[in-house]
Amino acid sequence: MSSSTDPRFAAGLELLGRPISPLARIVQMLYLTGPFDRVAEVIDELREPIETHHATYPEPAALLRPHLDILETFERLKHPRPPLARIIDEDGSPLDAMEALALYVEQQLLTAELERINSLLCTPCGCTLCCIGPGDEQRQKFFEIPLAGHEIERFPLPRVESDASRAGSPHDEPPLSRDGHPFYRSPAALYHWQEGWSLILPRHAACPHLKPASGHCAIYPERPDVCRRPQIFAYALERSPAEDLTVEGRAVPGYRARRKLLAVWDCPYVQRLQAAIGAYGEACGLEPVFRENKG
Ligand code: SF4
Ligand code: SF4
Incomplete structure (x- = not known):
């Protein structure tokens, strides 16, 4: 059985095959060019299925609504507020405000989506590499x-x-x-x-929370952030403290655009699902990069 048809990976593969990020780009464009005051109004209008180069989204509004708090960041395009972040391009040059906002939103959307995907793909592997x-x-x-x-x-x-x-x-x-x-x-x-x-x-x-008999995490719901994000990472932006600013007494964090999706080759599901992970990155407009971490 190939990995792409292995039923144990079906739920994770379904999410990889239908990334939220391309929909977010459509919302951004519609919000900016349409008569919308709030992003929620754009989402309410998305009643028909949407087809992109990579996927079909039968119910786009239902997929987008749980991410409204992140997508509302686009409202800064019509309702200026103090800066959220200072984002520069990879080569240090200034970044267009639309693109900077799109990357900022994408980094957050993918971080949330990949936490779910990684968790769905890790469980069937029966592997403890991250915990030892x-x-x-x-x-x-x-x-x-x-x-x-x-x-x-x-x-x-x-x-x-x-x-x-x-x-x-x-x-x-x-x-x-x-x-x-x-x-x-x-x-x-x-x-x-x-x-x-x-x-x-x-x-x-071994981590003291690794249960030796089952290989499960004893504090799974409260596991630290870093344990939630193996082994496919959003790298649309990289935090860059050197670019931090202070604006009117407020700290504004600095970031550098990277436009990449990182996947750690040591992980068994990354090796088995390389093609699907690569396609996910490309659908999100990110260059997939596979690299070894441990070894
Ligand atoms: S906290 Fe849980 S997931 Fe994190 S290293 Fe320990 S056992 Fe693994
Ligand atoms: S290497 Fe991959 S499969 Fe193994 S524990 Fe880490 S995330 Fe899970």
């Missing part, structure tokens, strides 16, 4: 799971938070010393680095 440290066959000495400050409470592990850890990164040479040896030779722990917190899984270690 490197094995003997891998060159890395540890794997890192970045965590937001509020997420570390979910992990009952020792914390390493010293002047030395806060001044460096896990990839520094020489490595941070813990108990007289490189930190990655100690058991799994939470580390506070210059960039923030991360869970470090040394060789043969």
